[in-house]
Amino acid sequence: MSIPTLTLSPSEISYIQTxxxxxxxxxxxxxxxxxxxxxxxxxxxxxxxxxxxxxxxIGNTEVxxxxxxxxxxxxxxxxxxxxxxxxxxxxSWRGRVxxxxxxxxxxxxxxxxxxxxxxxxxxxxxxxxxPSIPSFPITTTKYFQPQLHLSLLSSDGNILTALxxxxxxxxxxxKIPKIKVIQWTGExxxxxxAGGGGVIGKGDLSGIKAAISTRRKGKYVTKGNEDWDLDxxxxxxxxxxxxxxxxxxxxxxxxLVPNSDNIFIDSTAQEESACPSKLHLFFSASTTPxxxxxxxxxxSKLKICGIRFEGGQSIDASRxxxxxxxxxxxxxxxxxxxxxxxxx
Amino acid sequence: xxxxxxxxxxxGGLRHDARRPYELRSTSFxxxxxxxxxxxxxxxxxxxxxxxxxxxxREPRQRSQASHDKAIISVEVGVxxxxxxxxxxxxxxxxxxxxxxxxxxxxxxxxxxxxxxYPRSEITINVQVLSADGGxxxxxxxxxxxxxxxxxxxxxxxxxxxxIGLYLKQPLLDLSHVEEQDLPNLVIASLPNSGKITLxxxxxxxxxxxxxxxxxxxxxxxxxxxxxxxxxxxxxxEKIVERMGVRSVVSSGMAVDE
Numbered sequence: 001m002s003i004p005t006l007t008l009s010p011s012e013i014s015y016i017q018t019x020x021x022x023x024x025x026x027x028x029x030x031x032x033x034x035x036x037x038x039x040x041x042x043x044x045x046x047x048x049x050x051x052x053x054x055x056x057x058i059g060n061t062e063v064x065x066x067x068x069x070x071x072x073x074x075x076x077x078x079x080x081x082x083x084x085x086x087x088x089x090x091x092s093w094r095g096r097v098x099x100x101x102x103x104x105x106x107x108x109x110x111x112x113x114x115x116x117x118x119x120x121x122x123x124x125x126x127x128x129x130x131p132s133i134p135s136f137p138i139t140t141t142k143y144f145q146p147q148l149h150l151s152l153l154s155s156d157g158n159i160l161t162a163l164x165x166x167x168x169x170x171x172x173x174x175k176i177p178k179i180k181v182i183q184w185t186g187e188x189x190x191x192x193x194a195g196g197g198g199v200i201g202k203g204d205l206s207g208i209k210a211a212i213s214t215r216r217k218g219k220y221v222t223k224g225n226e227d228w229d230l231d232x233x234x235x236x237x238x239x240x241x242x243x244x245x246x247x248x249x250x251x252x253x254x255x256l257v258p259n260s261d262n263i264f265i266d267s268t269a270q271e272e273s274a275c276p277s278k279l280h281l282f283f284s285a286s287t288t289p290x291x292x293x294x295x296x297x298x299x300s301k302l303k304i305c306g307i308r309f310e311g312g313q314s315i316d317a318s319r320x321x322x323x324x325x326x327x328x329x330x331x332x333x334x335x336x337x338x339x340x341x342x343x344x
Numbered sequence: 345x346x347x348x349x350x351x352x353x354x355x356g357g358l359r360h361d362a363r364r365p366y367e368l369r370s371t372s373f374x375x376x377x378x379x380x381x382x383x384x385x386x387x388x389x390x391x392x393x394x395x396x397x398x399x400x401x402r403e404p405r406q407r408s409q410a411s412h413d414k415a416i417i418s419v420e421v422g423v424x425x426x427x428x429x430x431x432x433x434x435x436x437x438x439x440x441x442x443x444x445x446x447x448x449x450x451x452x453x454x455x456x457x458x459x460x461x462y463p464r465s466e467i468t469i470n471v472q473v474l475s476a477d478g479g480x481x482x483x484x485x486x487x488x489x490x491x492x493x494x495x496x497x498x499x500x501x502x503x504x505x506x507x508i509g510l511y512l513k514q515p516l517l518d519l520s521h522v523e524e525q526d527l528p529n530l531v532i533a534s535l536p537n538s539g540k541i542t543l544x545x546x547x548x549x550x551x552x553x554x555x556x557x558x559x560x561x562x563x564x565x566x567x568x569x570x571x572x573x574x575x576x577x578x579x580x581x582e583k584i585v586e587r588m589g590v591r592s593v594v595s596s597g598m599a600v601d602e
Contacts, residue, residue: 047475050426060379064474066426100436103420104381104397104470110405149425149436153395153472154379 003117003159004109005273016274021260028271034264035330038158040165044173044343051146052174056166058266060156063163065170069136069144069177076140093143095130097122097150099163105155121163125150128282128306129167132249134242138179139226146174157268160280164251165338171248172342175239180231246339249284249305252327256313263323265330277311279323283331302328302335350522352511361390361520368506368518368565369479373486373576375494381470383495387487390520391477396487398495401465410466414459419446419469421484427476445481446471452485452505452533452543458498467497478521482507485533485543486569493577503542504569505533508558510550515558517565530555532562536570539563 008016019027026034038059047053050066057063074092099121101114109117125148136144148170150163232238254263256277267275286303304324350360357364369390378384381397388394404410422437435442449469457467469491471484485505492499509516509527519529528550533543541563550558 047424047426049475053426062379064424066424068426098425098436100422100424102422102437102470102472103468104378104399104472107380107399107468147425151422151424151436151472154381154397156380 003272004106004113005276006269008270008273012270013274016271017258017260020257020264020271020275021262023260026262026264028264029268032266034262035326037266042165042169042338042341044169051176052170052172054166054169054173056162056169058158058162058165059268060154061158061162062153063150063159063166064153065148065150065163065166067146067148067170067174069146069174071138072143072145073141074143091135093135093137093145095133095146095148097125097130097148097167099125100149100151102151102153105152121160124160124308125163125167128251128308129164129249132247132284132305133171134244136176136242138228139181141226142228144176146171155269157270157272158253158266161251161253161266164249164282168248168250168338171242172245172338174242174245176242178231178234178238178240179228180233182227182229241343245342246335247285249282250331250334250338252281252283252331252334254279254281254323254327256311256315258313261319263326277313277315278309279327280306280308280310281324281327281331282306283328283335285335302332304328350526352523352526353514353516359516360522365514365516366561366565368568369520371569371572373490373573375490375576375580381491381495383491383493383497385487385490385494386474387483387490389479389483389486389518391475392479392483393474394480394483394487395472395474396484396491397470397472398467398488398491398497399470400467400495401462401497402468404464404466410464413463415457415462415465415467417450417454417457417459417467417469419450419471421446421449421471421473423473423476423480427473427480445484448481448543448545449484449488452503453488453492453499455542456500456503456535457492458500461498476521478519478524479507481505481531481545482518482533486573490573490577501535501537502570502573503533503535504566504573505531505543506562506565506569507531508562508565510554510558513554515554515561517561530558530562532559532566534563534566536563536567 016029028034032038041057043055045053046055046064047066051069052067053065055062055064072092099118101118103111103114106114133146136146138144148167150166152159152163230238252265254265255267255271255275256263256279257275258277264271282305283302284305286301353359353365359365363369372388374386376384377386377395378397382399384395384397386393386395401415404416409416420437421442423442425436449471469488471488473480473484482505485503489503506517507519507524507529509519509523509529511527516523516527519527528548529546530550531543531545532541534541544559
């Protein structure tokens with residue numbers, strides 16, 4: 001839709017389309033086969049200032065991602081009325097995402113085209129990727145909210161895939177601080193009366209009990225505010241990776257060749273201009289990967305968690321199932337490969 | 345900000361990151377780091393990393409601003425939200441502070457780039473701050489110089505830049521973020537061959553008696569930076585010459601290229 005594409009001459013477009021749609025030996029400009037991806041380079045923890053960060057390079061498309069954790073309040077839904085309910089998906093602990101399309105990634109584009117592209121991509125990532133991120137609770141009312149920021153430093157096609165892999169890698173690198181809840185709770189009324197007034201911890205030496213007492217079943221029980229602090233007791237620096245980071249989604253984009261049944265993945269900018277229609281498939285792993293009996297790599301079962309079709313070309317409904325299966329096979333390889341190199 | 349927590353200069357004469365007053369942070373200069381730009385570079389000074397990409401000379405995006413006898417220079421600055429260790433939601437590009445930094449960079453390079461060689465065209469400088477610990481402007485200027493060299497655009501001389509601060513009569517060079525916030529500081533950019541200054545910027549108060557000392561100290565430091573940058577440029581060029589297979593044979597004072 002709004003990704004600025006190169007303007008190609010009609011002969012160039014025809015050249016690319018004809019080569020891609022050849023029934024026996026389809027060829028691409030750089031000699032790859034239709035289902036070959038360019039090499040994907042992923043680096044983790046490139047910005048120690050951020051809670052989690054990653055850099056992804058697919059050919060000349062480069063994306064950097066970083067996550068900062070903010071503390072937010074969240075009151076869980078009250079069972080009483082619908083006016084108090086929070087719509088699932090818009091809770092305050094849900095992550096936020098912001099994509100920055102830098103001018104150096106599209107040097108010929110106007111600034112407002114870049115900002116509308118930023119908004120478009122942010123909304124895709126927000127609706128297709130962020131829902132898979134679990135919550136990071138601290139106490140019952142406070143949560144860590146991840147704020148993901150992506151910067152596209154240079155582009156040569158296949159931008160959305162690079163953004164998703166970078167988001168996934170940043171979350172895989174994300175370290176959540178371990179928390180312990182600190183709360184002072186006094187004894188119940190009857191015990192305090194029995195205990196000595198002069199003993200520290202019993203009785204009410206400074207009048208605090210009267211000030212913050214909570215009524216419970218007719219007895220007053222003093223309770224301090226729920227406070228929390230970092231838990232540095234275990235090994236490591238009191239940080240831990242998030243649960244289920246191997247299950248985070250990836251995106252496979254199947255590009256469709258006009259007037260042909262061929263599909264290809266990992267398009268370059270020229271191929272995208274010549275073949276604008278594509279099918280975006282978001283896949284996540286559904287169960288915790290376990291060692292399979294056959295190989296060394298852990299097996300993962302896939303679930304599809306988003307489908308977007310863009311570009312204007314219409315395809316036969318009967319092709320969809322085959323395309324989903326093809327995409328699923330490629331996604332499985334990608335997820336397995338990414339999971340073997342997660343930071344320890 | 346809690347300025348009392350960090351000791352600017354301790355009793356042993358060391359700063360908070362264990363540097364001496366006139367010691368610069370560790371630097372790293374890389375050329376051609378952007379795959380599609382005409383020229384690009386990534387410069388790291390301490391924990392501040394800036395990548396600059398240059399596009400042009402090319403057709404101006406806004407025809408009305410084109411100049412008949414010289415090139416127009418446009419600078420855009422972007423930062424990442426976690427720069428300077430701060431939190432999330434500030435504007436990453438286009439806000440006042442970044443526009444000012446962009447304007448300073450443009451004014452620094454307007455007299456240095458030989459714009460009369462590229463009439464009716466536009467040179468676009470895109471600055472991307474990847475991590476920041478003080479010294480965004482000096483590092484951006486240094487990175488822009490290297491990117492200009494990498495792009496082949498004609499310039500008069502290297503333009504190097506440094507920040508100088510003052511702590512109780514002791515000047516300090518190459519300030520980090522905590523020092524920048526606490527001390528009066530001056531950013532200068534100079535052309536090392538001639539000693540001319542193309543930017544002198546200060547937003548704090550400083551006694552005029554101290555100014556001259558800090559200025560001459562800064563110019564010396566710019567000279568040192570230029571030596572480092574030149575080393576990197578020369579070794580990069582050597583590699584290119586090698587790869588091109590050009591050999592020069594010097595015989596009886598004549599250089600012959602094969």
